[in-house]
Amino acid sequence: MQRRLELQPRLQAIADWVRPGARIADVGTDHGYLPVWLLQTGVVEYAIASDINESPLEHARRTSREYGQQMEFRLCNGLDGISPQEADTVVIAGMGGENIASILERAPWTREGHMLLLQPMSKPEYLRGFLAGHGYRVTRERLVRDKGVLYPILEAKGGSMATPSPGRLHGGIALASDPLEGEYLSSLIGKLSRAAQGLRQAKDGRERAVELDGIVQELEKMRKEWENANCSAD
Template sequence: MRPMELTPRLRSVAQLVPQGAKFADIGTDHAYLPVWLLQRGIITKALACDLRQGPLDRARATAEKYGLTEQMDFRLCDGLAGVRPGEADTIAIAGMGGETIAAILSAAPWTWREDCLLLLQPMSAQPQLRLWLQEHGYTIAREILTREGDTIYTTFQVKAGPMPELTAGELWAGRQSRGEADPLRSEYLNRLIDQTGRAVEGLRRSTRSADAGRLDEMERAHRGLLELREEWLSWQP
């Protein structure tokens, strides 16, 4: 049987898994990620966890199809509730909202104590997740941008440790540094600038007093993103 191929979104997570990792895939669904890693010998065992029975059954079916059932442990659990400290040193949480990812990590503080490698791919609420990580002693060592269809996905490589305070723009777009060669960075910044710009326009038209604080927050984010784009463009040859 031909080896499984991953979509670009999942491949961006897989490329960050170190050789020999004790790997757990949270919200595994079809278990494509652990199966791909097992087939290539990057890992030798995997925990596949999901909140619902249906996705976990699909994960088992995928493992059976590729003859990998004995190398996988399937657990029906909410987030990391079914994973004991020490069972995993590399944890992938992909395909969920940023606030859900933060809640999963909040309920499993051992991931910080044991200095686990966290590979996070939030589908939404990225600023909120970056802020939560900063406030709870995690550092984002690296961010990878990946295009799949019309969507640009961001994968965070996270470890325990202090992270310098992020600016308003960096909460939305992550840190950037001179010498990066990310072909998607400019487009990513432009999309976020458009998104926050539309939000600012809408909030300025709002007559609700509750939106005043939100307007200030979005204006700071928009200005910060414009500054990041100007900086990024100044570094390009």
């Protein structure tokens, strides 16, 4: 009997949002676990695994052999080697927010009906700002805890949305009912307050420190709203 692949919580949360029957492109696939799991469980029948580097793509080939699943492999930068008709769902996970944004910028066709599942490891605020300013709409967002770290996952499509406030860029556009949002906001408040504190000591850091103070204030307001909506008074 074929062995069953188990996904870590971060990848499982992304997989849970893939529509049954979707044709997926997993950009920056590395080990290839996500497309192999989706094929193995029958959620999808067609998948492309791509990576900019040969060695991770070789890892994905090994995973697909090990679990007996067939898929396409592409060695390319972002979506450069994938045409719009080949996939209706594009996953870009485990990379920095700026890298994800630059991959989308090189492939404007991703605004034309494709479902995007994006999981930034850093600078999610940059990615949210990019999406809002480049003809995308964030349709869903969620947080997942994996090995003690909270990761945001965004679902986006072509469309328009109001420019998010600085607090929303950092704290999430559509996370208000997420059970982990309070914790996420608290950790951002701590991180940005410490950054502002450091900047206040630096020679040219005052202006940015004031900017960060404003973001922290907005995040504190968002946390209060989240607490009012999600915590019952005992």
